[in-house]
Every structure is written in C-alpha cells, then in structure tokens.
Amino acid sequence: MAQTFRLKLITERAAGGDPIVRERDVAGPEATIGRAATNDLVLADLAVDPSHAKMRFSGPGRVTIESVSGLPFMADGKSTSRVDLDVSRHPVAGFGEYRLAFEPGEEGGAVVTVTRESHDHPPSASVFSLQAPVFGRRNMAWILGAGIFLLCLLVPLTLSGIIGPAKIRPDQQWSSGALTKAHSFLESDCKSCHVKNFQAVRDDACLTCHKSSADPTPQFERARSLGSPFQPQLAPEHAAHDKLEKATPLPAGLGAVSAVFQRALGHPTDRCASCHIEHTKSPTPEGADAKAPPLSDKPKLVVVQDCQSCHSQLKMRLTKTELIDTPDWNKHPGFRPLVMTSAAGAKPTFQRVALNTAPQERNGLTFPHRLHLDPLGGVARQAIELGKAGGYGAPLECASCHRRDASGKDFVPIEMEKDCGGCHSLAYTREGGQLKNLPHGELQKVVDTLAGRSLTASPGSDRQRPGTIRPSVFSAGGASAYRATFSRGGACYDCHTVNWAGDTVQMAPVKLAMKYLPRGGFDHSVPEHGGPGTSKAGGFECADCHKAKTSDRASDVLIPDLKTCATCHGQPATKIAAADDADCTTCHSFHKPGQATPKPGHPPLETLRWTKVAAR
C-alpha cells in the first residue's frame, strides 16, 4: 500500500467537554490545503488562502509542504514557503490558527493531527470599566502617597541636620511663610532658630544675637557670621527670668486654656518667639503713616500678656516685690522720684520718695529758683543790663540755663561757667591786665590756686559783674584769700554748702539729678510737653509743670505729679483738644521700662545696616 496522509481533525466544543475527533484518509500521495471547500484539508480560517498549499510524500517518512498561493506558512516556528519534513521527528506546521502535527503512520505514511488554537478570548463585561494597568488607582495611590511621605517628611526630617549648609535645603518646604526682611538672611537656614526637632524655638537661639550685655561684640560677630546685613537690636530682659515666670499669671478666658496646653506641650508662652512672630504675614495697618518705616521689615509683634495683667495683685505671686500694682491708668501710683539723700562719700545714696511728701534732695547746691526767675528782682535787672550781647537782655527764663540736648527730648547738664558764669564771677586776681578765674569743679585745685594769696579787690558791692574781681569783706581784714573765698561773701559760698574742719574747708559735692523717674520715659520734645512746634490747645509750658517760680531751695524736687499728666492723658478728645491715650507703653517699654515704647517700626531697619553703623 502506498504512503497516505491520515487526517485526525480535533474540534474543541464551545461548551467544554471532550473534543470531537474525526479521522479520515486522503486518497493519493498528495493533499491540498486551503480554506476553499474543494481542498483535501479544509482550514476555515480567513488567514488561510482558498488554495494555500500542497503536501506530498517526498521519500520514506518524509513530507514536503509547498505554498501554492505564494502566501507563506509556519514550519517548526519559522515562516516559509516550502519545507521538507522528517515525520519521525514529529514536526509541526501552522496555517493561520490551525496547527498540523505530523507523526509516522502505517506503511511509511503520516498521521496529521489538525487542531485549532484560538487566541481570541471573548471580552468580559469588565471591558466597560476603565482599565489602567500602570496608572491604576491603587498603583497611583501608593506611588503618590509614598513619594510625598518620603520627599516631604522623611528626607527633610532625617537630613536637615546632617546636610548642613548645602544648596538644597529639604526642610525649606516646611516654612509656613517668608521671614521678615530683618531675618530673611536666615530663610534657608532653618536650624539656626529651630535648633532641636520637636522643641519650640527657645530664647537661647534668639539671644545668641540679641542678648543685651555690656560688650555685645560676640552677639554682633554671631550675627555677621550668620550673614546678617543688619546689626542686631539688643533686647534687655524686662526682669529676671525666674521672677518674670513667677509674676506672669495665666491669661484670662480661653487664653488660659491655650496657655496651659502650650506649657504642658513644651510651647511656653513666655518665649521671645511668643511675642515676636515670624513666618506670618504682617499687614500694614490701615491709616498707617506712609513715611513710617514698614512694619513688615521686622517680626510681627504680638501682645501675649498686657502690662496690667502682670502688674495687678503682683504681691500674690511675687511676695517680696516692691513694685506697686498698676491695674489701670486711674490706679497708677503717684510719682516717687529717685532722690539723692546724701551726696557725701564715694557713692551717693538714693531713695525713692513719694512726691506728695515734698521730698528734699541733698544735691549740695544752694540755688533759689524763685530769686532767679523773679521778673522784677535783682537777677532780672542784671540780666537786662547784661544785654543781648551778653546772651541775656531780658529777665531770666528756663531756657536761659536749661538747654535742650540734640534729640530735644532731654536737657544737657548744667555747666557752671556757661550757665551761671554770666553773673557769678570766678575771678580772683588780675595779672598783667588779665583776669584770672578760679578753676571750677575740683576743690583741691581751688585751694592750691589760692594758697598764700590775699584778695586784691577794692571794697564795694559783693555782687560784681563778670570781668571784675569780686570784693570781699575779708579783704580789708587781710584774711587769706583761701578762707575768704569759702566764707560768707566769698565766691563759692553763695552756691555751695561749706563746712570747716579747723582750717580745712569741706564742701558738699554737687550732684544734680538727670532723671527723677528712672522707670518711665518723658519726651520734652512733644509740642504739648513744651517742645518746639505747634501744640494743641491745652498743651503745656515749662512753668505749668515745674513750679520753679515759687521754689526757694535747690533741694526742691520740681517735677510735676501724675495729676498733671492726667489733664491730657486718659481724657476724651471731646473734653480736651490735647487729649491722648493713657497707655502704659506711652511712658514704659517692655524691654527698657525707663523709656517710652518706640513707635512701631522704629528704629527703621535700614539704619541698622552694618555699613551705616560703621560709618557713624
């Protein structure tokens, strides 16, 4: 019997189960393959040509397949148009989805198992839903979540302290807002203030630049090394920190809850950073003076505790305090000027004495203000006679002796030669046509100058104009110039308190107070306070506050009492044109209680630039 092709057609059932197997032999040594029904092997696949190929036996156990349409087919995994197969090696040929597996048959023939491998999987209903294998919800969720967690938290948290001054600062993304101009040089150096993680900014960090001390060089050096273009403002403590801590009560209302929480959580409200807020917008208040320095230059100032909340019932918290409670303006204690009780000795002694007890200051000077300010008295007469050329020409007024300093807020110290010397001559002799004056200020120099001399003046009035030598009752008696000068009628005796220890003169030193109220500021330059400029109705002249015209003793303390201040401060504008607020800060600042609180924004930041500071 000749070689034949035995076809074994296997069809899978659509519903599953055993496949259908049909077998038949092809008559003759050749078999046609194609889609058309006329073929020996019909392959119902559109990828197969109607007449696609022929297969025939080309020897014992060998089959040749050859394309007749020109369209190739697959043989042993390769595309080809003609192939010679060794049936014993169980070769496989492919036409479209059909797979032809050859194996040796009877009498050198071949069995061809034909199967169809459908790659089509009918789509399931899930095809209606959105599919995103890569950018799926779950993938994206984990990638984004983990990415942000890593980049925004773990990297800054672990590396911020390690990287140091690098260009990339991973913790800068944590900044909740820009720093003010004053601190903007620290913008990328979070750790300079946020020293320790999970610990609120401590005062130590601020004080490395802002600590007030006698020699602030280290602070300035620190600021420079951090890159500050500005000289840091030094901030003295309001009081010793432990006292402040004790003295500060809890804020009222909800603030107390907040403060308790913050203290418990390590975010105390008595830190520098509690009041001086950074990383926040600092809007310029409405109606702000356009010429005023911009407030946004410096950290926003926030009042955590007002003055009266601490200065009320203070003794309950600070038992040993000598401070008097000032719960409000109306209960402000009366002035207690700091009065010198003794000028003797190396260190004068001071005491605060209530103004309403008419304190007397031992300043060592004899000076009746009344006498000098009497417009009809001898002093006035002499001042008129001295004329304008002599710097007078009219009865004396306050400004004849008390001169404003450069700021206009205060007065320069009285100088004898300049302020009194117009009338009170220090001349003691004439040598070669030149008058010689006693040196003023140091007792021993006066004594040395006068040693062994007699007074040379002719008898006459004790009151001599400058340029003349003062006569003395002692001159006729031939007493020594030394004794005469320090005795009644002598040049020194008028103004100085003189004692004698045997033949040795003793003179109480003169020390005049510059400031009677060291814990409060007063600005003499305000027009309403008698300063230059136009004052509102109700403003004051010197004499309204200082009762000098009725004072006969230099020891009188001539500052006004609090009532005088209260004529304007704390009054409604409807009542008095010069009305002003009675705010604690008007006269006291927190860091420097002896000064008035500077106006917002002062000093302007730009004035603190190193170059300008150095040029001063």
Next chain:
Amino acid sequence: MTQVGGHTERVRQRTHEGFLRHKGFRWAQIATGLCVVATGVYFFVASRLAEPPSGGSWLGYLLGTASAGLIVWLACLGIRKRVITQGHYSLKAWVSAHVYLGLSLTVLATLHTGFQFGWNVHTLAYALMMLVIASGALGVWAYATLPQRLHGNRGETTRKQMLDALASLDAQMHEAAQPLDRNGAAIVRLSIEQTDLGGGFWKRLTGSYGDCANRRALQQLRALPSPGSAVQAEALTKIEGLMTQKADALALARRQMGITALLEAWLFVHIPATFALLAALIAHIVSVFAYW
C-alpha cells in the same frame, strides 16, 4: 422604553431615596451647621486674636484638629464600604455623611489656614485636599446624573448582551467570508481582529473612534471591485450588512463605555489624591511640630 419599563421607573422614583437626600438631608444640615458655626466663630475670634490668624492660633489648632480628624474619617470610607455590617449605620448613611462632611472641609480647612498660603508642604496638603474634594464633587454629580444616561443608552440591553451580539456578528462574518479570496478575507479579518472595542481613557471619554477597524473594513469592502463569482458577491453583500450591524452595536457599547468612563474617571483622581493627601497631611502635622 416600553410601557413596562416606564412603570417600573415611576415605582423606583417613589420608593428610592438616594444617598444625597438620605433622612431628609440630615448630613447636609449637620455639615451646613458646622460650616456656619465655624465661620461665625472664626470671624468673631480672628479679629480679637493677638497674632494674625493662622493654623498656629488656638482657633487654628481647633479647626486643624477637626479637619484632620474629618479627613481620616472620610478616608475610612474605603475600608467601611468593604465591610458588610449590620445595624443602624448603613453604608448609605455613611456615604451621605462622607459627601456632606467632605464638602464642609472646604470651609473648615480654609479657615484653618487663616488664608495664608505659600509654596510649602502645608499648602500642598491643602491643595491636595481641595483636589480630593473637587474630584469627589465630580463623583457626586456623576452618580446623580449618569446612571440615568446609562440606562437611557442601553435600553433593555445588558452589557453581556452587547458583547454577545458583537461576538455573534464576528462569528457570522467569519462564516460568511469563507468563500472570499485573500483580499476580501483580509478586509473581514481587519474588522474581526483589529476592532478595538474600548481603547484608552480619552478615547472612551471623547468617543473619538475615527480610526475604528470595522469602519475602515466597511469602507474597503465597499471599494472592492465586483467579484468574479456569484457566491462571492452574495457573501460580500451579507458581510456588508453584518459590518453595518456591527458598527451600530459598537456605537451602542462605546456610548455605554463613554458614560461609564465619566462615572468612574473621578475615582482615578479621588483615590490617588486621597493617599497623597494623607501623606501630605502627616508631613504637614509632623513638620509643624518638628519646627514648632
């Protein structure tokens, strides 16, 4: 729609109460109340605060804690919906609260910021939160309107029926194409093998299937020269009819997919953005206290 369909629709409308109007808008009322109270307190307190309003004031901490707690709770819907529970707290109530309390966050968290924004991790968390809420709002709109459109589009045909119809048309075309020559067969194969039912997101959303293989096959089929045999001519006529039917079936299924894409698209933003938000929220909270 048939008479029967119309009838069932009316019945459903009478008895069904969606998650939006659950219990007479209970959660809408609660959320509105929350917003009104928070806004009132904010504008009363903010002007009295010593510092400029920010997340760092006591009010800021209060609003921040409330907002963070809400965010975590809202995110828990993902867990809750997978758990089948018994009792009063139905999933519908939960979803209703999720929607309205989620919307209230736009007010609470904005007040928490004190209107201070910047290029930082804090504003990142805020922006992500707003993105989550915006996508969620889109989802609410989608769930409220699109099922109606889906229903209107498919009529009484189910999704499976649509797929079966397409498979059946393909099978018929395959059968009918057997007498065709190679060119004809290739055209039919183009329609059967290359037709992409859905496609990517934008394709589904915009419904732009200009390059559809079935459409091209139909064009090519019509351009074929007259076949030699009557059998082939008959087959071609039959296949043209089948392809036209397939084009209609495809259009129906693709409209269904387009609406479904709209219905589901928001979740592709909502879920990843929620995870991003949770991470940013943790970073926000930890960083604030790290650099207190």
